[in-house]
Amino acid sequence: MTTQNIIEISGVEKRFGTFVAVRDLNLELKEGEFFSLLGPSGCGKTTALRMIAGFQDHDEGTIRIGGQDMAHIPANKRPANMVFQSYAIFPHLNVGDNVAFGLRKLKLTKAGINDRVAEALEMVELGGLQSRKATELSGGQRQRVALARALVMRPKVLLLDEPLSALDKNLREAMQFEMRRLQQKLGITFVMVTHDQYEAMTMSDRIGVMFKGQLKQVDKPEVLYARPCSREVAAFIGGMNFLDAAVTGEADGKLQAQVQGFGPLTIDVNSNVAQRGPQLLAGIRPEQLEISAQKPEGYDGYLQGTVTNAAFYGENVHYHVTADGLQQPIAVSVPNYFHTVDHKQGDPVWLGVQNASVIDLGTREA
Amino acid sequence: MAGILKTEAGKGLALSAPASLYVGLLVAAPLGILVAYSFWTQTYVEIDKTLTWANYAEAATDPLVRHLMLRSIAIAGAVTAATVALAYPIAYFIAFRTHKKTLWLLLITIPFWSSYLLRVFSWKLILGFNGVMNSALLSMGIVTEPLTFLLYNEFAVVLTLAHAWAPFAILPIYVSLQKIDRSLLEAATDLGCSKLERFFRVTLPLTIPGIIAASLIIFIPTVGDYVTPSLVGGSQGKMVANLIQVQFGPANNWPLGATLSLVAMASVGFVAILFVILATALGRRIR
Numbered sequence: 001m002t003t004q005n006i007i008e009i010s011g012v013e014k015r016f017g018t019f020v021a022v023r024d025l026n027l028e029l030k031e032g033e034f035f036s037l038l039g040p041s042g043c044g045k046t047t048a049l050r051m052i053a054g055f056q057d058h059d060e061g062t063i064r065i066g067g068q069d070m071a072h073i074p075a076n077k078r079p080a081n082m083v084f085q086s087y088a089i090f091p092h093l094n095v096g097d098n099v100a101f102g103l104r105k106l107k108l109t110k111a112g113i114n115d116r117v118a119e120a121l122e123m124v125e126l127g128g129l130q131s132r133k134a135t136e137l138s139g140g141q142r143q144r145v146a147l148a149r150a151l152v153m154r155p156k157v158l159l160l161d162e163p164l165s166a167l168d169k170n171l172r173e174a175m176q177f178e179m180r181r182l183q184q185k186l187g188i189t190f191v192m193v194t195h196d197q198y199e200a201m202t203m204s205d206r207i208g209v210m211f212k213g214q215l216k217q218v219d220k221p222e223v224l225y226a227r228p229c230s231r232e233v234a235a236f237i238g239g240m241n242f243l244d245a246a247v248t249g250e251a252d253g254k255l256q257a258q259v260q261g262f263g264p265l266t267i268d269v270n271s272n273v274a275q276r277g278p279q280l281l282a283g284i285r286p287e288q289l290e291i292s293a294q295k296p297e298g299y300d301g302y303l304q305g306t307v308t309n310a311a312f313y314g315e316n317v318h319y320h321v322t323a324d325g326l327q328q329p330i331a332v333s334v335p336n337y338f339h340t341v342d343h344k345q346g347d348p349v350w351l352g353v354q355n356a357s358v359i360d361l362g363t364r365e366a
Numbered sequence: 367m368a369g370i371l372k373t374e375a376g377k378g379l380a381l382s383a384p385a386s387l388y389v390g391l392l393v394a395a396p397l398g399i400l401v402a403y404s405f406w407t408q409t410y411v412e413i414d415k416t417l418t419w420a421n422y423a424e425a426a427t428d429p430l431v432r433h434l435m436l437r438s439i440a441i442a443g444a445v446t447a448a449t450v451a452l453a454y455p456i457a458y459f460i461a462f463r464t465h466k467k468t469l470w471l472l473l474i475t476i477p478f479w480s481s482y483l484l485r486v487f488s489w490k491l492i493l494g495f496n497g498v499m500n501s502a503l504l505s506m507g508i509v510t511e512p513l514t515f516l517l518y519n520e521f522a523v524v525l526t527l528a529h530a531w532a533p534f535a536i537l538p539i540y541v542s543l544q545k546i547d548r549s550l551l552e553a554a555t556d557l558g559c560s561k562l563e564r565f566f567r568v569t570l571p572l573t574i575p576g577i578i579a580a581s582l583i584i585f586i587p588t589v590g591d592y593v594t595p596s597l598v599g600g601s602q603g604k605m606v607a608n609l610i611q612v613q614f615g616p617a618n619n620w621p622l623g624a625t626l627s628l629v630a631m632a633s634v635g636f637v638a639i640l641f642v643i644l645a646t647a648l649g650r651r652i653r
């Protein structure tokens with residue numbers, strides 16, 4: 001990849017009194033990338049975004065946009081525009097004037113402004129709504145106006161603070177695809193803050209996961225899902241069964257381990273993990289397990305247990321299975337093929353797992 | 367009777383009856399009497415109850431009435447402008463620059479804890495020939511003899527009233543500033559505005575309702591104010607209310623007094639409506 005870095009953040013720290021909101025943040029974002037900062041509320045992701053926008057000063061480190069140090073550049077002079085969580089549509093202006101707000105600062109003719117406003121509204125599928133009052137817009141339309149108002153400035157970077165959290169589920173899913181399409185068409189770098197793992201995974205090229213002010217892992221969505229760097233990242237993204245394991249040998253990037261309940265398995269070494277000792281934490285995704293009344297053929301590890309819970313979710317069916325020696329029941333998710341729940345509470349079942357489905361999560365903490 | 371009280375409309379009527387009765391007796395009835403008087407004439411023996419426009423004709427042609435009416439509106443306009451201009455920064459400070467909002471709002475109402483008359487008299491003490499201001503200036507050697515333009519003119523009226531009305535302007539403007547979503551200000555900055563541009567393009571247009579409310583609250587009672595002009599206004603600072611008082615008092619011409627009151631009311635209403643229309647239109651022009 002020869003694409004240039006558009007944002008370079010190194011060693012950035014932000015303190016509020018004695019509370020450290022963001023600690024030693026290092027991040028490089030490429031031109032034309034869709035990047036998401038994912039984490040629970042209060043993890044510092046919004047603070048990080050606001051530091052890029054210039055609404056918050058950073059105490060340590062440097063932030064560069066397009067190679068230029070942003071230390072003494074105020075928010076109104078930065079080549080980044082923001083879509084606010086509340087959308088911040090000016091209530092005293094109509095749609096056209098909202099979108100034209102930033103353009104009036106530039107030396108453009110009246111016709112030039114009108115053309116760019118029309119083009120931006122066309123882009124977000126609100127063409128011709130220039131004279132609509134801001135107070136008469138629906139939630140989805142407000143979101144589109146906010147998007148158009150920022151994009152019309154042709155920024156190098158578009159910052160999005162929980163842009164879809166105020167929308168209902170169906171609209172949110174439609175907007176996810178639409179924003180992704182828009183970003184790919186325009187080739188602008190999008191930096192989105194979200195607490196919704198699905199939103200982050202469906203839209204982003206890369207995701208950065210933050211906990212307690214620290215960026216824990218930056219990776220493509222599928223890598224993040226397959227090889228999370230720690231227990232907390234694994235638990236935050238998707239469902240995960242955590243099992244104790246004891247390493248018995250290591251060779252050719254593979255670990256021989258005795259996995260609780262499933263017996264001896266061969267696990268791929270996870271290069272994202274910081275520490276690994278003899279006491280291993282193994283993870284298995286609920287949808288990677290086979291569940292069957294008879295012992296299924298062709299698996300590397302098996303567990304015999306009892307169903308304690310069965311729930312129909314529509315697109316899939318969730319089971320909880322317990323066995324002797326397990327602290328936690330194992331969650332299993334199977335696709336719904338025949339609209340039936342095959343195993344009832346109390347049924348004896350077999351679980352089967354492939355070696356490749358077991359994830360190495362590093363040293364188990366006592 | 368008991369049946370009526372059970373219906374929604376009946377309950378509403380019953381609830382609003384005391385207030386309606388009170389307003390009816392103490393506002394509508396006196397106003398009706400005032401209107402009736404304005405069409406009668408004073409013969410100095412008795413009141414001639416033949417309906418006539420004579421009082422209105424007099425009010426319209428008398429240069430003194432016109433002069434006092436215009437002066438009242440001009441002084442009220444100046445008071446309104448001065449008060450709002452002074453109140454806006456204070457309201458802005460409380461809304462945006464301090465966390466001790468309750469304390470500041472309490473401090474602003476403190477002048478109300480003393481009597482209005484007392485406050486007007488205090489201004490007399492400050493601005494008078496031998497007052498605080500002149501004594502201070504004399505003792506510092508800035509002037510050699512007491513200044514006489516401080517008291518008994520329009521300036522003294524404007525100064526006194528602007529001080530007295532301050533909380534009435536600060537509160538509505540504060541409320542409209544407080545209501546502004548802070549992310550709107552950030553959005554304006556994000557779209558390239560400096561702090562000053564942001565104020566004129568976002569903050570000011572969004573506070574126009576507060577400015578209008580403050581202006582009306584001050585302008586309407588000021589036009590008809592009687593106490594302040596008679597205490598600190600001198601002959602230069604006399605306003606239409608002082609003339610009305612003369613008609614009802616020493617001149618004993620109630621019909622003309624009633625007419626002047628109604629003319630004043632109509633003028634105030636006209637100017638106030640004009641102001642609201644202008645201010646709203648002006649706010650719409652800001653983009």
